[in-house]
Amino acid sequence: MNYVVIGTLAIFFIASVFYQIKSLQKWMKVFNPFNLLPNYSFFAPKPYVNDYRLAYKIVSDETSEWVEIPIYKKFKLIRVIWNPFKYYNKGMIDTTNFLLKEFHSLENKNFIKISVNYLSILMVISAYLKQEGLSEKTIQFAILSSEGGETVKVKNVVFASSHQTLNI
């Protein structure tokens, strides 16, 4: 039994070494159904230097302007030991990246509306509107890429939805 366990862990370690080579990752995904093989390249080769920002506009109201959903928190030292926000931030990055990947690979772009990532963002907007005391709305949303934290500069619109009715 000892040999089986040690052998399995040794094979897993060797596989982990090969998995660090980017060109092999796609090929090795077949052997990684549970995503256990780690990717240790953290913030490299190209680090995140932009934030994604989520904005919506109420289409049914002609006077409505684009409103940003406040995602980001101000810096607090407590985040050394307590920072649930990091999961939210990474979730936003992953959702946006997956959404863009799906959108670019779709021939009929309308099908993006049934994407889990698209629906997730709608749920975020819906929860926010509910909190703000707003009822049923037809909205349009956009994901923006921005630079800077103190002085925010919008770089570009990475995704813009078509009109979408929400039952809040």
Add this chain to the structure above:
Amino acid sequence: MDINLAYKISITILLFSTILSSLELIRTPKLFLHFLYPTTSKKNKHEWWLLIQSLKVVLVILTVISFYKLPAPFFYVTFITLTLLEFYSQRLRKIGKDGSDQLRLLSLLGVSFCFILDAHLSKLVPLIFIGMQVLLGYTTSGLVKVFSTHWRKGDVLSGILSTNGYGFPRFATMLKKSPTLEKSLTYSAMAIMLSVPICFLLPYPEPILISLFLVFSFHFGTAILMGLNDFLFTFPVAFPGIIVLHSIIFNY
């Protein structure tokens, strides 16, 4: 380093890391984080998510009690249950995961898997396994940065730290004003990561201990500046294993 002590330290850090992340994940839905469980099926709703995370918290407490106060079989049962729950929780959470989530799960699985080994090996093997994973982690992370044109330019830190997501914008503004400081901090981040595998090859205990202290300081810095506190409380799980493995290889 005594293997029993190393094992005790590793397990304690691992359990702390697990309870902290579970408590933080209980809190995240308050931030509209509906996309942590991005399906509309019944089992993935908010209450289910809270139940899973709360169960993990309870299991960590039971595992601590069984690890320190009860006979080994109680520890095995609670630890394996905790591992399965963490595995399920991470399968449920399709997105928003990072490197420390990966390492935590690998560590839990590695320790659980080794329960079937002989008493001595059931402590030594997981320590070595986790230690080698983190050695690979620092090597990869350091090398990828060294070979990256972005990192070699020496000006990535102000870019990363200027974001609201992973940054400390005021500090980024200060760095932008001092390119020499930024360059030296960028290069020292790469050097610290690579110092761990390099010092691991030296046949003396002091260099590897110093490099582990430096990398711990680095994690402390990223916890403050980037909010990556989970790395600070997860990667040290491997430090006792690295020291044990080093002492075995160089026979001291």
